[in-house]
Amino acid sequence: MPASILGLAIRPRLCHGFRAAQGFTAFQYPRGFKSLLGGVPKARLALKPAVVPSFLSRRCYSVAAQKKSAVMRALEPRFFSANSFHAAAQASPLPVLAPPAVGRWLLFSSALVFAVIVVGGVTRLTESGLSITEWKPITGIMPPLSSEDWNIEFEKYKATPEFKLLNHSITLDEFKNIFYMEWGHRVLGRLIGITFVVPLLYFGLRKKLTTSMPLQLSGMAVLIGVQGFLGWYMVKSGLEDSIMDTPGAVPRVSQYRLAAHLGTAVVLYAGMLGTGLAAIKDWKYARGGPWSGSSTMLWHDVTSNPLVRKFTRRSWALTGLVFLTALSGAFVAGLDAGLLYNEFPLMGGRLAPPTSELFSPAYAKSADGSDIWWRNLFENPTTVQFDHRVLAMTTYFSTCLLYLQSRRGALRAALPPLARVSVTAAFAMANVQVLLGLATLLYLVPVPVAAAHQAGSIALLSTMVHLLVSLRRPGIAAQLWRKAGVQTHKAKP
Template sequence: MKGVGLGCRSLPAAVSRPAYIRALHQRSPTRIISKLSSNRNFGIGPRALGGLLRWPGLWTQGRHFTLGTKTNLPRAFDPRFFSNNATAVAELPVLSPPPVAGWLILSSVLVFAVIVVGGVTRLTESGLSITEWRPITGVLPPLSQAEWEAEFTKYKATPEFKLLNHSITLDEFKDIFYMEWGHRILGRLIGVAFVVPLAYFALRKRLTATLPKQLFGMALLLGAQGALGWYMVKSGLEDSLMETPGAVPRVSQYRLAAHLGTAFVLYAGMLGTGMAALYDWRYATRGVWGGLKGEAANWNNILQAPLMKRFARYSKLLTGLVFLTALSGAFVAGLDAGLLYNEFPLMGGRIAPPADELFSSAYAKNPDGSDIWWRNIFENPTTVQFNHRCLATTTYTATTLLYALSRSSAYKAVLPPLVKRMVVSAFAMANVQVLLGICTLLYLVPVPLAAAHQAGSVLLLTTMVQLLVSLRRPGAAARAWRQALLAKGAKGAKAP
């Protein structure tokens, strides 16, 4: 019905002039419909045209009618499409269309890019090159020699310049400045690319009922992420670093982990929400779920099976383990712990370093030493690397076990095809990530390998998010639309 509209002026090209003239001079609405529906150029059957008789505004005084293109007809995915009575329209819940899913997935790709660029910024020690946070005026880099000299002068006052880069030239400063500036610009771009379409889709009522709160929460988290980034950078600019013996100018590993962890949450939230919206649309319009279609896509019975419930629990636990392992990598990066014990699987010829090195009293700050445990876990580079190794090994083992479980005959019989593919993808990415991690360690953390290792952690998280979404039941709106479409089809099949 997309090519048909109601109005009072224009005549659609699909209607031939003789048929229109003959229909216009009929006295009975039923005869008018009969004439139009018999014309092949009109392209709509008598039953559908009969439904138009009950649409408000179709008939004017004197029982004459006109055809046009401006009045809104019920579209194929408009809730009114399912109503044969205009006075009692059955409104269905809003179902987010594919553009919403595409926007969310694109936003997650941008977050993925900013995570990788942020890792390179940290590895090249460029993050402390911009000493001010100017959300608006900082969009433009220095454009003149005088502006460059002013920025360089500000950098010369930082502990990093005084302790590490006191011999750096202006041209070398420009290289690290542009790296940090690009990271900040990409963060601003993500904010615009997320907030503007969010406002548009919300105003046009294209968001499923549960989405607005989630998406506005993500928007607030995006704003907080910018402030958290500056809070992190500020920790590496404090003058107190000059007074601490043996201090290295670097950002706080706690703030770095918070900044990176927030980025992971945003990425997983955007990607998972976008994939869920896409899968809901496919289920509502085509009856596709989990790679199954038609009667085979009986998601309710599949998900209620005890084996499926157990597999879903294992998948959630593994996703949490992947997130925790990636977050521990932030402490490794923040403390440069990857430059210690550059061998694998041993550490100094042993499975684990000596206990007095893992829990050194030098890191305790309380007089009674009560903080020795947690401070070593988060502040001792040796302990941080050991913990990251243990978490990575556990994550790889758990991924392998989940893959092996999915290959067993019992689970093969109940797992949907999409779930099986996601498990294979997670296992493959876990192997790649382990190889990247070992190579990064053995080759003393070169920038390309280290950046690829951080990107690999995000890709592994990606496979797990997609696995969880594939184990998700369709949303309430998608279920309502699917039932309405099936009911409409069944009614049409029964009609003579």
């Protein structure tokens, strides 16, 4: 075999040729050259030093390495091709980057949570939540199928305080309507659990999640289970017989438990939405896409800008204010406080009710009256509505100020395009939400308008979550993948 062919076909196992003391040098030839070497079945070829000249032993490694590098460049798929992205991840020490399927799954899950929040609001507005008197996580997925089953459920409902005090003249057909509303709400909650936990296990076992995702998503899965327990804990408060012993009491669920149930759902929704948006944006950025809608801005320059950092802190504060306002709405719904003072901006001809009404001693339960402040804040319908009004208007004007700030020359030039779009959407949604709130109040809480008002609060929160995601720096995995992609393109001839 000519020495030139041998030098291209084989490469030494040792870095600098053979060792004379051993009497031979071990060479390893790549796959595909078996026929060139005469069909030798072994993976190694032992050659005497006399067979391989000294100049070949010194040069064969570098020549073979150059040949291998050229072959690998010719056969290697492009870094940003759709089929080679995760193949490159498995062949390199780069961290795992969640694929778009993970982001789309999280966005779908957040949409289901959004739907269950709206359905839960309608269930509360139609007073359907107490129609199912038992909690059966497994067997409760099936509604009554026969007349006998319906009669059994109806008899259970007749034993509740709500039937005895409010709905004692309800018919079986009317009972079916409120039963199906509550049943649909519960089934949707179970569907969320299944559509979240099963894909989570799949993506986790296939190692499609970034380093921080398993803990975050596992926490969300636990929160779904807690949410189901809170739902039953809330319903149970409206089924207690002690309501019958309280003069003038109205069968309703505890406003504290209702707020906890809604608050947990909102936190779950925001977590799913934010994580899903971040996963999709990180994937696009890692594949060479623009950061936050800009192909010229560098994220580290933007996020380190003092004006942008101050704007980000204010955005976080406004997001918390939106959440707090939505939570106060749960107390309004739980106490039916929306049916008081159906006028705006006045309350009984005044900007605020009298102090004696806002902090009535009748709501204090301790002998020294030390709990008069916090009990009126959470149990007095007049105070609860007043607090919700104050929080709503504070949220609205804060959103207006944040929008106006984003329009200023210096900050406008520093903000990425998606952040400007998000803050504009938040301002527009805040205006819609104020109009829905006023319509709910002035028209004595009609079900469609009130349900739209609750959905509007979640929509406003969604715009704020998107604003925060558009201002975040890419994940570590996305940064490393982007850097590796740039280096790969620079190394190509």
